[in-house]
Amino acid sequence: MEKALKRWFPLFVLPTLVAFIIGFIWPFIQGVYLSFCQFTTIDRTTFVGVQNYVNAFQDAEFGSAFRFTVSFAVVSTILINVLAFLLALALTQKMRGTNIFRTVFFMPNLIGGIVLGYIWQILINAVLSNLGQPLLALNSKAGYWGIIILMCWQQIGYMMIIYISGLQNVPGDLIEAASIDGATPLQTLFKIKLPMVMPSITICLFLTITNSFKLFDQNLALTAGEPAHATEMLALNIYNTFYFRAGPQWKGIGQAKAVIFFVLVVAIALIQLRATRSKEVQQ
Secondary structure (H helix, E strand, C coil): CHHHHHHHHHHHHHHHHHHHHHHHHHHHHHHHHHCCEEEEECCEEEECCCHHHHHHHHCHHHHHHHHHHHHHHHHHHHHHHHHHHHHHHHHCCCCCCHHHHHHHHHHHHHCCHHHHHHHHHHHHHHHHHHCCCCCHHHCHHHHHHHHHHHHHHHHHHHHHHHHHHHHHCCCHHHHHHHHHCCCCHHHHHHHHHHHHCHHHHHHHHHHHHHHHHHCCHHHHHHCCCCCCCCCCCHHHHHHHHHHHCCCCHHHHHHHHHHHHHHHHHHHHHHHHHHHHHCCCCCC
C-alpha cells in the first residue's frame, strides 16, 4: 500500500502544482521582470534596469505609506495578540456560556474587509460628527486609530480561537504541580502557560504581522488614504501608483514597489518565525 501511494503521489499532486505554477509562480516571475521595464501592457515593454526601483525609493508617498504601515502593524499586532490572549485566558476558565462568547467574538472575522470598512466608516464618522471633530476624510489621526480599531475588531476573535487551542493543550499536571509548589496564578502564567503556548504565539504573530502589512480592502473602504495620502498603507499606495498615476513610467514603478513590498513582508515574517520558534518548548 505504501509503495503504491509513493508511486501515484506525483499524479495526485500534479493538478494542484500546475494550478499553483499558472496562478502564482509564473505571474510572480513575470511581475519581477516587468518591475525592470517601462510598459503600458505586458506586450509593449522597454527595459529600463533598476530605474523603477530608484524612482520607487525616491517617491515621497511610498516613504509615507511605509512609515504609516510600520506604525500601524506594530500597534495592531501588539493590541490584537494581547487582547486575544486575555480573552482566551478568560474563556478557558470554568464559566457558563463560554461557547456563546467564543462564537460572538469570532463572528467579525467572517465579514468581508470591504463591508467592514464601510460599516466602520459610517460609525466613526457619526461619532466624530457628534463630537464636533473633522470626519475621516479630513482627520488623519482618527483614520489611523479607526483602521486599528477595525483590524482589532476583525482579528481578535480569530486569534483568540488559536490561543484557546494552545491553552487547552497545556498539560494539567504541570499546572497542578505548580499549584502544589505554591506558585501564584501570575507565576503559573509566565512560567508555564506562556512557554507552553509559544507555538500558538508564533502562529498568531505571523498572521497578525503579515495581515497588517498586507491590509488593503479595509484601508480602501475606511479612509482611501485620505487626507492627502496621510492614511495610505503600502498595498493601497502600490494600487494607486499602478492604476491612477498618469504616464507609462508609473506602471513599472508600481510593479517595482510590489516587489519591494513582497521582499519586505517575507523578510519580516521569516525574522519573526525564527525569533519565536527558538523560544518554543517541546512538549
